[in-house]
Amino acid sequence: MEDAFVFAILTVNATVRVATPLILCAMAGLFSERSGVIDISLEGKMLSAAFIAGSVAAITGSAWLGLAGGIATAMCLALLHGYACITHNGNQVVSGLAINILASGLTVVLGIAWFHRGGDTPSLEATARFMPITLPVARAVADVPLIGTLYSRLVSGHNLLVYVAFLAVPLVWWVVYRTRFGLRLRAVGENPKAVDTAGISVTWLRYRAVMICGVLTGIAGTYLSIAHNAGFAREMTAGQGYIALAALIFGKWRPGPAFGACLMFGLLDAIAIRLQGVHVPGIGEVPVQFIQALPYVLTVVLLAGFIGKAVAPKAIGVPYVKDT
Amino acid sequence: MKSGGQELPRWIDIGLIPILNICMALLVSGLIILAIGEDPLEAVAIMVRGAFGYEEGIGYTLYYATNFIFTGLAVSVAFHAGLFNIGGEGQAYIGGLGVGLVILAFDSLLPIAILAPLGILAAAVFGAAWAAVPAYLQAYRGSHVVITTIMFNFIASALMVYLLVNVLIKPGQMSPESREFLPSGQLPFMHEMLAWFGIPFAPTPMNITLIWALICCVGVWAYIWRSRWGYELRTVGHSEAAAAYAGIRTRRVIVVAMCISGGLAGFVGLNEIMGVQHRLLINFTAGYGFTGIAVSLMGRNHPFGVVMASLLFGALYQGGAELAFDVPTISRELVVTIQGLVILFSGALAYMSTPWITRVYRALTAGRVVPAGSEA
Numbered sequence A: 001m002e003d004a005f006v007f008a009i010l011t012v013n014a015t016v017r018v019a020t021p022l023i024l025c026a027m028a029g030l031f032s033e034r035s036g037v038i039d040i041s042l043e044g045k046m047l048s049a050a051f052i053a054g055s056v057a058a059i060t061g062s063a064w065l066g067l068a069g070g071i072a073t074a075m076c077l078a079l080l081h082g083y084a085c086i087t088h089n090g091n092q093v094v095s096g097l098a099i100n101i102l103a104s105g106l107t108v109v110l111g112i113a114w115f116h117r118g119g120d121t122p123s124l125e126a127t128a129r130f131m132p133i134t135l136p137v138a139r140a141v142a143d144v145p146l147i148g149t150l151y152s153r154l155v156s157g158h159n160l161l162v163y164v165a166f167l168a169v170p171l172v173w174w175v176v177y178r179t180r181f182g183l184r185l186r187a188v189g190e191n192p193k194a195v196d197t198a199g200i201s202v203t204w205l206r207y208r209a210v211m212i213c214g215v216l217t218g219i220a221g222t223y224l225s226i227a228h229n230a231g232f233a234r235e236m237t238a239g240q241g242y243i244a245l246a247a248l249i250f251g252k253w254r255p256g257p258a259f260g261a262c263l264m265f266g267l268l269d270a271i272a273i274r275l276q277g278v279h280v281p282g283i284g285e286v287p288v289q290f291i292q293a294l295p296y297v298l299t300v301v302l303l304a305g306f307i308g309k310a311v312a313p314k315a316i317g318v319p320y321v322k323d324t
Numbered sequence B: 001m002k003s004g005g006q007e008l009p010r011w012i013d014i015g016l017i018p019i020l021n022i023c024m025a026l027l028v029s030g031l032i033i034l035a036i037g038e039d040p041l042e043a044v045a046i047m048v049r050g051a052f053g054y055e056e057g058i059g060y061t062l063y064y065a066t067n068f069i070f071t072g073l074a075v076s077v078a079f080h081a082g083l084f085n086i087g088g089e090g091q092a093y094i095g096g097l098g099v100g101l102v103i104l105a106f107d108s109l110l111p112i113a114i115l116a117p118l119g120i121l122a123a124a125v126f127g128a129a130w131a132a133v134p135a136y137l138q139a140y141r142g143s144h145v146v147i148t149t150i151m152f153n154f155i156a157s158a159l160m161v162y163l164l165v166n167v168l169i170k171p172g173q174m175s176p177e178s179r180e181f182l183p184s185g186q187l188p189f190m191h192e193m194l195a196w197f198g199i200p201f202a203p204t205p206m207n208i209t210l211i212w213a214l215i216c217c218v219g220v221w222a223y224i225w226r227s228r229w230g231y232e233l234r235t236v237g238h239s240e241a242a243a244a245y246a247g248i249r250t251r252r253v254i255v256v257a258m259c260i261s262g263g264l265a266g267f268v269g270l271n272e273i274m275g276v277q278h279r280l281l282i283n284f285t286a287g288y289g290f291t292g293i294a295v296s297l298m299g300r301n302h303p304f305g306v307v308m309a310s311l312l313f314g315a316l317y318q319g320g321a322e323l324a325f326d327v328p329t330i331s332r333e334l335v336v337t338i339q340g341l342v343i344l345f346s347g348a349l350a351y352m353s354t355p356w357i358t359r360v361y362r363a364l365t366a367g368r369v370v371p372a373g374s375e376a
Helices: A002-034 A042-060 A063-087 A092-115 A147-155 A160-178 A180-190 A192-197 A202-228 A240-250 A255-275 A288-303 B010-035 B040-052 B055-080 B088-106 B112-141 B145-167 B190-196 B209-226 B228-238 B240-245 B250-277 B288-298 B303-326 B333-348 B354-365
Strands: none
Touching (some): A002 A240, A042 A202, A063 A092, A063 B333, A092 B288, A202 A240, B055 B209, B055 B303, B112 B145, B209 B228, B228 B240, B240 B250
């Protein structure tokens, strides 16, 4: 019983760690896609942010400067995406793909040129990272049965960016559903012409959406290289941007369900790591690849309309051209 | 589709602007090389020499180009139907699986003369099958083909790792690879074929698949511009509603277009597995599916353009390898970077330069007398 409890706590903690970048990216994508701009470049923005955050933290020794660098980098790419898609009415998928490929190449090219470590950045000291935080009174209540244990071992002891990610979800919900900006954001993704007719700039609204997307993917990338790990490793995002996109679709472009999907995909990943080479009674050895492919399979099944229906914002992917 | 462009003459629209876009991509690439402290002009010289300067270089360039022709054609065919197939990577992967399974099953029984067409068939069928599911979902269930093909790339990757690690691995080895094919399951290399005619050529991975790639180009051209099905395909690409009104079964056209696209991508498996590696292995697609998107954008979705763009990318890959070898601070991923920039400038920002080119063109032609009635 005690073992099962410890196992559960370890699994939940692993889930939280894996889900953090997914949550940040899914929330990032939510802003962009709800405004009508498809964003498959979450992956590329996160990778670039991870690289710059790792580089800046390695050179300056400051985690905060690393975070600033990461956010600035993702922001630049987000503005590039906006410039192509909003200003020049370019194809949003092509632009996103270009950013992903560019990020995948440039991070390695610059990494090798700057650090000569095969594309990785130097590993970081604890002072240059976001380290686990012990929340107030966590030590004191650690011995209180159940609640104390849960508080000290589950809630406490994560790094700052994990808390940022989990607090971002209610904040995003509030912004999208309870503010004027959120109302306009949802409207511009459904019917930009109506928004334009009301005298609100479609262009500026969408630019704000992709910029928020940049900030959040920047934090996600920073988390990977200087909070979760002690440095950047080439291709370290390993498709997590796409999983976040899948989670966003799985959550039908809504903050709460998308958050749930991120946790589910994170849990799958945590389980996959734990099940590696383990013989499960009655089933035999579960192929890890199967669990790893499950988020994608589930998303396709959902998109096919077999479990509920995922309806995208109506104007998604369509550049807004003003009638003259 | 952007207004303001239609008043430009054709040579500017399909000649000058694409070239300008590529120049911008190369210019930014040059700036990156400059930023990491190397000389861009010297880098270009090394790349050109590496790609075309000697027999091995040419052979490798054409071998890479073979893959890009297939994936470029794949993206183009789908594009003419108004679909964006970014699943070329997964379709190529599964196409290779098809080739591998056929050869592993029959290479001790059948001669190459029968196995070669069987391999072609297997690559096409498996690649097409992998594209068929997203196509069906797009046509009949309304799920977006871009998202589903992305998902299918990852599913293909997981499936291949599983199969090679657990099922197809040659017993008694660590690396996830199948056994090597018997000689009857190996396509002839180009240098071997040239030797039959007494022409000496350095051994390179370039093989007979290159000829099949060129045949495919002609086939795609005839299909899209000279056949009824191609006409339907382009009609659907221009306007699905108009096509449906004209009595075209648009859903079927979408599925067929994606299957042809997937089949073409699957031929990468033919080149890699049956032509070069002679065994089934992991990650042999190495991003060729994504390069196909750059190739198709650059080649303006026309087979001739695709061949030209494939040559350029083949040269970039081969020259880039040479460059990475000669200059230690520059890595092979520079080519990936250039690829990203090409997709950015010739794809996403394709119309960026149109407004000011229009302005320049107007200024230059303003003095001339415009014939009556042709005013825009």
